[in-house]
Amino acid sequence: MDLKEMYREIVNEHNLHPTHKHALDNPTLELRGVNPSCGDDITLQLMVENDMITDGAYVGQGCAISQASADMMLDLVIGKSKDEALKVADIFMRMIKNEASEEEIESLDEAAALQNISHMPARVKCAQLGWRTMDEIIKGTEN
Amino acid sequence: MNVFRQDFPILKDPDYIYFDNAATAQKPACVMEAISKFYETENANPLRGLYKWSVMATESYEAAREKVANFLGARKASEIVFTRNATESLNLIAYSYGRANVNEGDEIVVAVSEHHSNILPWQMVAKEKNAKLVWLECDENGYYSDEELNNKITSKTRIVAIAQVSNVLGVPKPIKKIADIAHSVGAVIVVDGAQSAPHMAVNVQAMDADFFVFSGHKLMGPMGIGVLYGKHELLNDMPPFLTGGEMIEYVTRENATYAEIPHKFEAGTVNAADAVGLAAAIDYIKSVGFEYITETEKNLTALLMEEMRAIPHVTVYGSPKAKDHCGIVTFNIDGCHPHDVSSILDADHICIRAGHHCAQPLLQYMNVNATCRASMYFYNTEDEVHRFAKSLAKVREELGYGS
Numbered sequence: 417m418d419l420k421e422m423y424r425e426i427v428n429e430h431n432l433h434p435t436h437k438h439a440l441d442n443p444t445l446e447l448r449g450v451n452p453s454c455g456d457d458i459t460l461q462l463m464v465e466n467d468m469i470t471d472g473a474y475v476g477q478g479c480a481i482s483q484a485s486a487d488m489m490l491d492l493v494i495g496k497s498k499d500e501a502l503k504v505a506d507i508f509m510r511m512i513k514n515e516a517s518e519e520e521i522e523s524l525d526e527a528a529a530l531q532n533i534s535h536m537p538a539r540v541k542c543a544q545l546g547w548r549t550m551d552e553i554i555k556g557t558e559n
Numbered sequence: 560m561n562v563f564r565q566d567f568p569i570l571k572d573p574d575y576i577y578f579d580n581a582a583t584a585q586k587p588a589c590v591m592e593a594i595s596k597f598y599e600t601e602n603a604n605p606l607r608g609l610y611k612w613s614v615m616a617t618e619s620y621e622a623a624r625e626k627v628a629n630f631l632g633a634r635k636a637s638e639i640v641f642t643r644n645a646t647e648s649l650n651l652i653a654y655s656y657g658r659a660n661v662n663e664g665d666e667i668v669v670a671v672s673e674h675h676s677n678i679l680p681w682q683m684v685a686k687e688k689n690a691k692l693v694w695l696e697c698d699e700n701g702y703y704s705d706e707e708l709n710n711k712i713t714s715k716t717r718i719v720a721i722a723q724v725s726n727v728l729g730v731p732k733p734i735k736k737i738a739d740i741a742h743s744v745g746a747v748i749v750v751d752g753a754q755s756a757p758h759m760a761v762n763v764q765a766m767d768a769d770f771f772v773f774s775g776h777k778l779m780g781p782m783g784i785g786v787l788y789g790k791h792e793l794l795n796d797m798p799p800f801l802t803g804g805e806m807i808e809y810v811t812r813e814n815a816t817y818a819e820i821p822h823k824f825e826a827g828t829v830n831a832a833d834a835v836g837l838a839a840a841i842d843y844i845k846s847v848g849f850e851y852i853t854e855t856e857k858n859l860t861a862l863l864m865e866e867m868r869a870i871p872h873v874t875v876y877g878s879p880k881a882k883d884h885c886g887i888v889t890f891n892i893d894g895c896h897p898h899d900v901s902s903i904l905d906a907d908h909i910c911i912r913a914g915h916h917c918a919q920p921l922l923q924y925m926n927v928n929a930t931c932r933a934s935m936y937f938y939n940t941e942d943e944v945h946r947f948a949k950s951l952a953k954v955r956e957e958l959g960y961g962s
């Protein structure tokens with residue numbers, strides 16, 4: 417998939433019509449993630465009950481890739497356990513570094529469309545922002 | 560077709576449009592040949608050896624200094640110090656002149672449109688000396704009023720730091736006038752010429768700059784060579800910046816006497832090959848002529864601004880006058896983040912800059928997070944402008960907005 421296709425087929429929809437871009441009423445976890453060099457700035461909120469992510473949302477601003485990536489991430493992790501969510505995040509991070517297997521990439525569903533970002537070093541941080549932030553909040557609850 | 564284009568090997572690929580000239584300029588073959596020739600025929604450590612190659616290397620290096628002095632209209636070659644880039648030149652001034660001359664309660668006046676390289680060194684001096692940074696505020700098009708200059712530059716001012724041309728808005732500033740105000744209160748003026756020296760004839764005496772800096776790479780020279788001009792009496796009184804080999808007269812176990820300027824400021828083995836490359840770039844730019852450069856850039860900018868104005872949802876920042884852009888056109892597209900815009904243009908092989916352009920205080924003042932910047936040079940063409948505008952017109956659609 418070339419770059420324009422990636423935007424047309426996946427990124428634009430999630431950026432312009434996100435499912436999860438809103439604020440939760442009483443999130444159990446919340447963390448701000450920022451890419452200072454480009455101004456991507458999101459606040460990720462998760463609702464966690466008995467180690468299960470039962471809901472999630474984000475607010476903020478940034479480039480289409482950062483916003484769409486966060487939206488797709490929430491599609492994937494809502495309904496998963498914290499551990500499962502961390503595993504998915506790990507696969508995503510490795511995909512962006514070109515280190516994930518075909519099978520792993522397929523498990524990412526729509527987010528797999530972002531794999532070409534691995535050839536665009538300047539955009540890697542944008543794609544990773546939501547995932548990095550989720551990884552930090554969940555790991556922050558473990559110690 | 561532009562007659563100078565063939566001088567640039569990288570521009571032979573007609574598929575790519577290079578509109579990021581404010582970041583760095585492309586290099587003509589003569590610059591690369593001059594560097595190769597230095598390494599192939601006269602490479603030796605300059606200023607040290609007593610044999611032929613070292614003497615040749617020294618002569619080429621000092622001839623490059625003469626060339627730069629002449630290019631800037633300096634009185635003497637000893638007023639030219641070679642550095643790595645404009646950033647290092649500005650740091651040298653701050654660490655050496657700034658720390659020796661700024662005291663508690665003094666003020667350093669910095670223009671809000673400055674590049675971070677002309678802000679951070681002054682923040683450092685101000686913090687260390689308990690001095691105050693005072694900001695010159697521009698209007699929305701990037702111009703500074705006389706009133707603002709007269710209000711902010713006062714008897715407390717020690718240093719005025721300002722770029723001759725902003726790397727975001729491209730607006731040239733009346734340096735002579737600002738220098739006169741600075742001098743009338745006993746301050747010195749530090750002029751960042753990184754974006755002016757490649758585009759207009761500079762005369763440091765006519766503008767009465769105390770210090771003037773630029774980077775070789777933005778002027779078609781190699782990366783890694785920069786210039787600091789300082790008035791002889793100022794440089795002469797300044798303490799050294801870096802110390803070590805080459806910059807000394809005499810060294811004992813406890814003490815050292817320093818070499819005369821400019822060598823006092825050039826510690827360690829110098830970058831002779833790239834100084835030679837810069838000299839070749841200066842010869843080249845003179846052969847093109849600033850009249851041609853200015854005229855071509857003005858016409859390309861006018862055309863680009865006109866075509867961009869016709870595209871809905873595009874905002875162009877800075878002066879409405881094309882001549883006050885120095886080839887730089889900074890813009891945004893409604894609803895589209897600059898990084899997405901530049902990725903889409905990249906897919907069409909168009910190179911622009913997106914982000915904060917190392918000028919965050921200005922962007923905060925303009926109330927934007929980031930912008931796109933297309934910056935042209937005399938080797939760009941009208942055809943490239945048309946192709947750029949055509950691609951730009953499609954960006955919003957590519958990013959999912961109905962047109």
Ligand SMILES: Cc1ncc(COP(=O)(O)O)c(C=O)c1O
Pocket residue numbers: 581582644645646647674676677722724725726751753754774917
């Ligand atoms: C106005 C201005 N000043 C300073 C610099 C810094 O130049 P360099 O990175 O070559 O030191 C730049 C380059 O981006 C610039 O545009």
